[in-house]
Amino acid sequence: xxxxxxxxxIYVKHPTGYYEPGVHTKYVEEQLDTDTxxxxxxxxxxxxxxxxxxxxxxxxxxxxxxxxxxxxxxGEPLDNFSVGKVIRSEDPAYAPGDYVSxxxxxxxxxxxxxxxxxxxxxxxxxxxxxxxxxxAFVGILGMPGKTAYQGWLFAKxxxxxxxxxxxxxxxxxxxxxxxEYVKTIHPHLKIIASAGTPAKIDLLKSIGADxxxxxKETDIAKVLAEHGPIDIYWDNxxxxxxxxxxxxxxxxxxxxxxxxxxxxxxxxxxVKHFEKVFERSLSIHGFIVGIGDEAKRAxxxxxxxxxxxxxxxxxxxxxxxxxxxxxxxxxxxxxxxxENFGKAVVIVDEEGGAA
Ligand SMILES: NC(=O)c1ccc[n+]([C@@H]2O[C@H](COP(=O)([O-])OP(=O)(O)OC[C@H]3O[C@@H](n4cnc5c(N)ncnc54)[C@H](OP(=O)(O)O)[C@@H]3O)[C@@H](O)[C@H]2O)c1
Numbered sequence: 001x002x003x004x005x006x007x008x009x010i011y012v013k014h015p016t017g018y019y020e021p022g023v024h025t026k027y028v029e030e031q032l033d034t035d036t037x038x039x040x041x042x043x044x045x046x047x048x049x050x051x052x053x054x055x056x057x058x059x060x061x062x063x064x065x066x067x068x069x070x071x072x073x074x075g076e077p078l079d080n081f082s083v084g085k086v087i088r089s090e091d092p093a094y095a096p097g098d099y100v101s102x103x104x105x106x107x108x109x110x111x112x113x114x115x116x117x118x119x120x121x122x123x124x125x126x127x128x129x130x131x132x133x134x135x136a137f138v139g140i141l142g143m144p145g146k147t148a149y150q151g152w153l154f155a156k157x158x159x160x161x162x163x164x165x166x167x168x169x170x171x172x173x174x175x176x177x178x179x180e181y182v183k184t185i186h187p188h189l190k191i192i193a194s195a196g197t198p199a200k201i202d203l204l205k206s207i208g209a210d211x212x213x214x215x216k217e218t219d220i221a222k223v224l225a226e227h228g229p230i231d232i233y234w235d236n237x238x239x240x241x242x243x244x245x246x247x248x249x250x251x252x253x254x255x256x257x258x259x260x261x262x263x264x265x266x267x268x269x270x271v272k273h274f275e276k277v278f279e280r281s282l283s284i285h286g287f288i289v290g291i292g293d294e295a296k297r298a299x300x301x302x303x304x305x306x307x308x309x310x311x312x313x314x315x316x317x318x319x320x321x322x323x324x325x326x327x328x329x330x331x332x333x334x335x336x337x338x339e340n341f342g343k344a345v346v347i348v349d350e351e352g353g354a355a
Contacts, residue, residue: 190210
């Protein structure tokens with residue numbers, strides 16, 4: 001009987017400001033018999049890597065508040081995009097040894113389909129690609145990569161006749177993908193990028209940003225005025241950053257609204273110049289990855305176009321790794337404090353991080 005220790009990260013309390021490990025979640029352990037745990041026609045997955053993403057903060061809320069992402073349940077393990085390896089199967093579609101990408105609970109071992117009932121539930125087989133760890137499937141080949149790819153479709157046509165692109169929150173999972181992808185397909189664009197530490201600014205310059213600045217130490221509007229006007233703004237921040245961009249957009253400019261991280265934990269500045277939208281005939285296109293028919297078509301194209309670019313080294317894997325399931329709590333917090341340098345990922349089992 002192979003009894004194993006199964007770690008679990010449980011959601012225990014709604015945060016009001018920043019999420020705190022050990023306060024709003026807690027790590028617990030139980031013993032599990034991997035030979036006898038009931039599968040009910042499903043599969044037993046050993047979790048290899050789990051993604052930490054900013055939107056998880058939206059899920060930490062009262063379940064009566066409607067939002068684009070389902071709420072976490074008090075007393076239940078968290079769940080998010082993950083990769084794993086099938087170790088037992090009662091489902092003919094999977095065999096032991098198969099690698100899978102799915103929406104799994106924060107545990108070492110997960111039965112799929114288990115207790116997740118919300119819309120994000122999925123599980124698909126994934127290949128082992130040469131030179132890449134399985135964790136790439138929660139980063140450049142997973143949700144953040146697909147976000148950058150899908151969102152850029154709204155800008156692709158306009159980019160052909162544009163000169164300047166500004167990207168906020170540029171040094172993370174979505175931003176670095178976007179810079180490398182845009183540099184590959186629209187090399188004529190001048191990319192202005194912002195992030196919050198000197199090391200991140202160096203990174204942005206090294207991967208192709210023509211202008212990179214620290215938004216914590218610089219007057220954003222001044223930089224954009226000097227290097228603009230901005231034809232396309234990729235907004236990951238909202239708040240005062242969006243306000244500075246609005247004031248420096250060119251006529252008929254486009255704003256792709258991808259995220260609003262400045263508002264996830266605290267209020268960091270209001271948008272005071274929304275009138276620029278009509279004054280300058282601006283368009284704003286918001287989106288959620290994977291939602292809508294356009295997104296579904298985009299994701300089919302992603303599977304054809306992106307893996308070859310990744311394998312050719314044009315879009316690179318940059319991970320900030322947290323080791324062991326217990327570190328998932330720190331990983332969740334890191335994307336809000338800016339501690340992560342690259343895609344925040346929890347390597348739950350060493351096989352998840354091996355190239
Ligand atoms: N629309 C969608 O479907 C979708 C999907 C995925 C992600 N997103 C959004 O895309 C954005 C980036 O996500 P990601 O996964 O690539 O995260 P990430 O950049 O890897 O990590 C988040 C980063 O946000 C920065 N940050 C924290 N507080 C900030 C603030 N008040 N103002 C500006 N920056 C702040 C931190 O870096 P610094 O050191 O630079 O501050 C932190 O490292 C987020 O807004 C996220 O919600 C949207």
